[in-house]
Amino acid sequence: MTLFDRVADLPLTIESISRDRFESDTSSGFLRKTTVFELSGKGETGRGEDVTYDAADHDALAKTPANVFDIVGSYDSFATFSAALDGVDLFPTKVPEQDSSHHYRRWALESAALDLALRQNDTNLASAVGRERDPVRFVVSTRLGDPPSADRVEMLLERDPDCEFKLDPTSDWDADLVSALADHGCVRILDLKGQYEGTSVDQDPDPELYERIVTGFSDAVLEDPAFTDETRPIFDGEEDRVSWDAPITGVESVESLPFEPSRLNIKPSRFGTVESLFATIEYAEERGMSLYGGGQFELDVGRDHIQLLASVFYPDGPNDVAPQGYNLPDPPKGLPQSPLTPSDSPSGLDF
Structure with missing residues (x-):
């Protein structure tokens, strides 16, 4: 079944x-x-x-x-x-x-x-579905401003020294910024945004940026690179660190990737249907792929839903499902820390 x-x-x-x-x-x-x-x-x-x-x-x-x-x-x-x-x-x-x-x-x-x-x-x-709801590890997804700096990361680390991050590198990240962020040892995912077209967050495939990121963060997940003749060789030997997000809309999209992935970012709304989402999760599990959840600035119940799915299917991944307050320009103090604990006596899609 x-x-x-x-x-x-x-x-x-x-x-x-x-x-x-x-x-x-x-x-x-x-x-x-x-x-x-x-x-x-x-x-x-x-x-x-x-x-x-x-x-x-x-x-x-x-x-x-x-x-x-x-x-x-x-x-x-x-x-x-x-x-x-x-x-x-x-x-x-x-x-x-x-x-x-x-x-x-x-x-x-x-x-x-x-x-x-x-x-x-x-x-x-x-x-x-015959599974448990487990505590959910989460990372905080944030951009670093213009010009970029480590200030926001350091502010959140002051509040929670164990905070982990998903960051979006851009071409104006210089070597000093990469070094400063890497020294904190808290960056788990780097979203290269190479699979977006026609959005405000597009990031062109930049060989110099990719080189700084791949070498500067030796163990972080490298999400959504854009492969060109210049950028593809940078990932030789690093394929197991590469993850995919924007292209993943169902099993066929996974099968069409440049190589069988080790990791996938699961954003349920990208799949459209429950059937496609569940089929892709099963496909990945059968092949030993590591999964983690992704957020899309949900403002209400959608955040609860992505936390629930992470809890049931991939609780230990670097899930981009932090409580909504982390997405605010000025996050309030006292926000919940990772991992998130499921509620008692759930019904429906309650986390």
Whole structure:
């Protein structure tokens, strides 16, 4: 029985649908907007967060009726509900700014429906798939400003000397900054952003930057490099440190990578469907790949969901699932420290 088989047969009833909007400034210097879907029925409510990045897509959705998606009804199984979404136009009033947004909104509805189905059947995700919820190790993902400095990292280390980080190197990281960060011994993932196109965080494949990063951080995970004739040789012998994030949307995307990976960053919204997410996790586990979770500046229940998935499937990885407060421009003192402890008596997709 596959992971998806364990939840596929859960019946669910959707009696109403509603939405909430959230927004917050972020440490990366942009105003984040998200939309949370609430599906209710039989006295229970399931929630899922649309992490589409473009504010205009959330603004357009806010102008449409709550019931614009025709999904109210009773379904004999979660699998039936998921199949029904194949015929639903998730962007009925405007084409999304990015194609990936189709998956993001699909995941919001699928996660809300799975949350509801689990609650209506008096169970939770870990119990349904036959696994445990373990404490979750997390890293803090942050950018270092313009011009970049180690100040933010050092501020967080003063509050928690055991804090670990996922950082986004840019071409203006010089040798002194790399050395200063490496000396702290706290950087676990370096996201090279080489797989993004047309976004505000694109980083061109820079051989000099890659060389500084690969040699300067001898044991950190190297995420999403862009391979060119000049950059590929820099990773010779370092392939087991290379991880992939942005390209990973399902099993086929893993199979199409330049080489079989040792590591993957799992961001559930990139997969769109629960079935694709679970199939990819199983595929990776069968091949001994190390997994860790990734965040997308979730502002509400989506953060809880990625923490839960990490807890159930990859609790010991360098999970980019830190509590939301770490994403604020000025993080408050007293934030939870790693590892995060699961709550008692969970229901649905509660962490």
